[in-house]
Amino acid sequence: MRKFILFSFFLSVAIAFQSCKNNSKKAGDTAGFSYDEKIQKEFQEKLILVEDGGTVEFPEGKFLFKKALSLEGKKNVTIKGTGTQKTILSFLGQTEGAEGINVTNCQNVTLEGFTVQDAKGDNIKLKGCDGVHIHHMNSTWTTGADTSNGNYGYYPVECKNVLMEYNEVSYCADAGVYIGQSTNVTIHHCYAHHNVAGIEIENCINSDIYKNKAENNAGGILVFDLPKLFQGNGRNAKVWDNDCINNNFQNFGKPGSIVASIPPGSGMIIMATDSVDVFNNRLTNNKTIGIACVSYYMTGKQLNDTTYGPYCTIISIHDNKFDRSGLSLTEKVPDLSTDLGKLLTATFKGAIDIFVDGSADPKLRDKNGQLPEGKKICIRNNGDVKFGNLNAWKTHGREDIMNFKDTDISKFDCSYTGINGNNQKPEEVK
């Protein structure tokens, strides 16, 4: 039996380091902001004293905070600003708490109409909430594309019934809209730009991602499953009618992080997850990959979680449009800054529209590496696409990783009906 190991290829290029380091951060937007301890206390006091069912109003103005603002254990509370251009909360240089806004253990919490910027860690984090509605918000770092920026613009984790709509997010050193380990998730009409990853769901169950725009990120939209998490093995996602445009931005992710391995120029990546329907999306001018469907091993990370499935099954990629005609000749050069980018470029001699690593769960695949009916990866009706398959199930490791490639898309010609997304569909506000 052939062993499937290709991670050593990537690991071998891992950065050599002496010790863990703290990188200093660039200056951010300070104009019009000044710290006033009274304001810090006043905002926090409102969030503590608000009664269930109440609304906390953040007035118009620019406000600078030294400590994270938190909301804990409330029901049916709305935090409302006067608009993303008018109510701006900055956490630049904060001294306590890693987040800007930290919401925990709430039921039906709504955030709307303000900007959060420059938190040390995540701008807006929500944990353990049932009923999260974030709309007409902005989340950004004014320090530009800096590796030391915070990770996530919006970070609901271990939540249920999450609705994200009409939000903007930029300059996250990880993912802009990032929903982790949550159930019943809807993300639509969000605009994610200049992040390492635009929109990412990770270990989520039942998700709809539609009508979003992911532009100028290193990677546009990601559907990931990662090991060693509380909610393991995410599943059931529908991703449709999204625009992934020009996601050729530099990857300024933190070395060692999962997203740091994403090649700039990636429109959409489906990794290690199950039951995902990707259709009617427009992948425009992404210089390296249109849509990728890969196993966890492509990250180059070690794996020792026996409950985790590192491979994709039941993936349907159909009726998507690919176009790279808007790129100039020099812009068309695929990524050479990441290991995966180098590998793809060397193997397929240029950009590819649909890329599969061709790995398949050894417990499921047949002697030809094929998944059985009902578990397959299906690719159909995507027009005249450039397709690449590494057939990673055949490889022994680094030395022969490029030996088994092919461009035969016909093995993937199948379709699914009935892949579910978020059937608990919430009402849109607009």
Added chain:
Amino acid sequence: MKKLSAILIIICISSLIIFNQCKISDGKVTLDVTAKPFEKLSEYNFFKGKISDLIPNEKVLPYDLITALFSDYAHKARFVWMPAGTSAKYKKDEVVEFPIGAVLIKNFYYPTDFRDESKGRKIMETRLLVRRADKWDALTYVWNDEQTDADLNIVGDTKKVSFTNLQGEKLNIDYSYPNKNQCKNCHNLKNVQEPIGPKVRYLNKDFKYADGSKNQLEKWTEVGYLTGYKKEENLANKIASAFDPTSGTVEERAKSYIEINCAHCHRREGSANTTGLFLLLSEKNPESWGTMKSPVAAGRASGNCLYDVVPGKPDESILVYRMTENDPEIRMPELGRSLQHKEAVQLIRQWISEMKK
């Protein structure tokens, strides 16, 4: 006699006007768990005489932990009080089960000079955990500069404090008082507010009481504060004291420190359960303790390192890095620490250095 009571009533009425209540201290704690918390710490009567001397009133029992949570080198004076006729139930592995009405009283203070505590101290805050019928309530009282009383605070605060440490260095720090939401950040078990320290394995030590030294669990039992204490079980259930080399191996001491400082969040029921790093002593898998485990959402806080703990290599271990850094995004614990706990970093470094690959 009538005159005297008339005078008393007059005094009472006038003090009513001033203090908004009429209460003659009988040397007993005043607490009604169904009522709103008092605005002033003194109203509870936890202490007798000059309040800043922290001399416990009747039935207010001081206690200590074998290894304690680090809070920017603040010293802590802990007390427990329970209503008459009630007691806590012994639990082998978790915090003992306190009765309704129980109060844990924790005073945070800095000696002016750590090398000579007789030079005085500054009490920063007194935190109460009050066991109400349905839940624990966390209350923070911030001491005034005159050290005559402390006021209830819900929004948190920051105050400067200076002290001379054991090495003779003078330090000025911004001492941070938690707001009401932050209390639950640490005191959180399955989203329910809970005490952290008073587990039997941390209480299982001798304490110098006014009437002599005695094992705390035995004392609690003797005064009626604990039922079901199993002495035999506790002989085995005793943890090492982090900074007492005679109490255990480097590994045992390091793990004792990490558990009390980290495991209230880093446990399967805690607020850091998203990280996959579980630091209760009962977790036996080395990866749960971080060995060659990749960080999940640490981001910049990984300091470009790949694993939480790399055996033999403290410099490449994120655990050490996050204990060393004071940057709010990177430091661990997230709250209550702005200074590096040098002695602890040294201990953890030694543990990882000696760890077999």
